[in-house]
Amino acid sequence: xxxxxxxxxxxxxxxxxxxxxxxxxxxxxxxxxxxxxxxxxxxxxxxxxxxxxxxxxxxxxxxxxxxxxxxxxxxxxxxxxxxxxxxxxxxxxxxxxxxxxxxxxxxxxxxxxxxxxxxxxxxxxxxxxxxxxxxxxxxxxxxxxxxxxxxxxxxxxxxxxxxxxxxxxxxxxxxxxxxxxxxxxxxxxxxxxxxxxxxxxxxxxxxxxxxxxxxxxxxxxxxxxxxxxxxxxxxxxxxxxxxxxxxxxxxxxxxxxxxxxxxxxxxxxxxxxxxxxxxxxxxxxxxxxxxxxxxxxxxxxxxxxxxxxxxxxxxxxxxxxxxxxxxxxxxx
Numbered sequence: 231x232x233x234x235x236x237x238x239x240x241x242x243x244x245x246x247x248x249x250x251x252x253x254x255x256x257x258x259x260x261x262x263x264x265x266x267x268x269x270x271x272x273x274x275x276x277x278x279x280x281x282x283x284x285x286x287x288x289x290x291x292x293x294x295x296x297x298x299x300x301x302x303x304x305x306x307x308x309x310x311x312x313x314x315x316x317x318x319x320x321x322x323x324x325x326x327x328x329x330x331x332x333x334x335x336x337x338x339x340x341x342x343x344x345x346x347x348x349x350x351x352x353x354x355x356x357x358x359x360x361x362x363x364x365x366x367x368x369x370x371x372x373x374x375x376x377x378x379x380x381x382x383x384x385x386x387x388x389x390x391x392x393x394x395x396x397x398x399x400x401x402x403x404x405x406x407x408x409x410x411x412x413x414x415x416x417x418x419x420x421x422x423x424x425x426x427x428x429x430x431x432x433x434x435x436x437x438x439x440x441x442x443x444x445x446x447x448x449x450x451x452x453x454x455x456x457x458x459x460x461x462x463x464x465x466x467x468x469x470x471x472x473x474x475x476x477x478x479x480x481x482x483x484x485x486x487x488x489x490x491x492x493x494x495x496x497x498x499x500x501x502x503x504x505x506x507x508x509x510x511x512x513x514x515x516x517x518x519x520x521x522x523x524x525x526x527x528x529x530x531x532x533x534x535x536x537x538x539x540x541x542x543x544x545x546x547x548x549x550x551x552x553x554x555x556x557x558x559x560x561x562x
Contacts, residue, residue, distance in 0.1 A: 268313075275310045278450050282314050282371065282406060292323060292370040294400060296447045298377065298409045302472050304457030307410050308337070311373055314408070315339045323370040330379040330419075338375060348391050350384060358394060365395045370406060377411030381421025382440035389443055401443060409447065414472055463502070470499040512542055519543065 268279050278299055285293040301307050315325045316339075327338040328347050335341035347364050349356060372388070374380050392403030413425045422430070427440045458464040473495075479488040512518040519539055 271310060271313070272306065272454055272456075274450070274452050274454060275306055278310050278408075279314060281448070281450075282408065283317055285406070292318075292406050294402070294404050295406045296402070297407070298447045298449045299452065300412060300449060301452030302412050302414065302455075302468065304455050304468065305452035306454070306456045307375075307412075307452060311375065311408070311410060312339060314371070315373070318371060322368065324366065324368040325371045325373055326364060326369055327373045327375070329375040331376065334376045338373070341375075344374060344380065344384065348384075348388060350387060356391075356394075361391060361395055365392070371408060372402075372405055373408045373410065375410045376416060377409040377424065378413045379411070379416050379418050380409070380424060381418045382424050382427035382444070383421045383436050385424060385440045385443055386436050389439075401446065407447075467499050467502055470495055471503075509542070512539075513546075 268276060268283075271279055278297060281297060282292070282295055285295050299307055299310065311327070315327065318325055325339075326347055327335075327341050328344040329335040329338060329341060330344050332343050335343050342364070345351065349360060352360075372392075388407075389402050392398075392405055393401075394403075396403030396405065398404040409424075413423070417423065422437055422440075424440070424444055427437050428444060430437070432438065455465050455468065458468060475492060477488075477491045477493075479485075479492065481488075484492075507518070519542065
């Protein structure tokens with residue numbers, strides 16, 4: 231098989247921004263809507279937009295690009311995914327937006343789980359007709375969100391599925407791929423992490439194939455914090471959480487000296503992130519009940535939190551009902 235770099239007919243570098251005119255140098259992204267969407271991007275996100283949208287060989291076709299968009303929480307990874315999907319759709323090019331988890335897929339445009347889109351658990355002779363229901367000739371880009379949860383074995387399976395569907399001598403059937411995620415966040419629930427496959431010692435044919443495929447991707451890093459832009463303390467805490475430890479134990483077991491030296495996160499950051507949430511906090515601020523997103527490790531934890539929230543809500547509604555009954559006639 232040929233790599234994307236060997237197959238593309240355009241320049242060997244990503245299509246970038248013309249700093250004088252502020253427009254893409256050719257490609258699909260030359261229409262008014264495309265330019266408008268592009269200019270709402272921050273410079274780092276604009277590079278990814280230009281690479282994918284500006285990669286056409288001929289009208290309605292994309293030159294293959296393999297891209298990894300890496301960034302921590304709050305750096306704006308979701309926005310370029312939505313914008314790229316919108317602009318490609320306007321040019322008659324479909325995207326298949328997937329995520330390893332059902333919850334993650336719900337947040338994507340026409341999102342699907344990777345397992346359902348590519349029939350990962352079907353063994354033996356796969357009915358290609360099932361895949362073609364999703365993978366039509368109009369598909370030019372496959373997006374995989376939460377790439378840190380996407381195992382190396384599935385990257386090889388994806389290559390096999392796309393090659394079988396599109397009968398093309400390019401990797402991934404000549405289709406573009408966009409992996410989006412943060413390898414310092416969520417881990418795979420099964421299989422081998424993609425990043426680990428790059429350096430681990432292995433004799434597995436699948437992992438060696440995944441290593442070759444993953445090395446074809448160009449990496450773009452997002453570092454500007456958008457979600458916490460207005461809070462310097464939160465930005466500082468996020469940065470500290472993402473900093474790699476300055477010391478790792480050298481042996482198989484931790485010594486007392488190892489434990490004393492291993493400080494991956496300052497105590498001040500730990501204290502800031504582990505304040506106890508009290509019932510009074512929840513009662514005084516309605517957003518704790520209405521707007522907060524909580525990640526839990528099991529359904530049992532979720533059930534406990536839901537039960538507590540329901541009890542607080544019921545108590546609040548009961549008090550309001552009692553006040554309404556006690557109010558004088560004509561009082562609103």
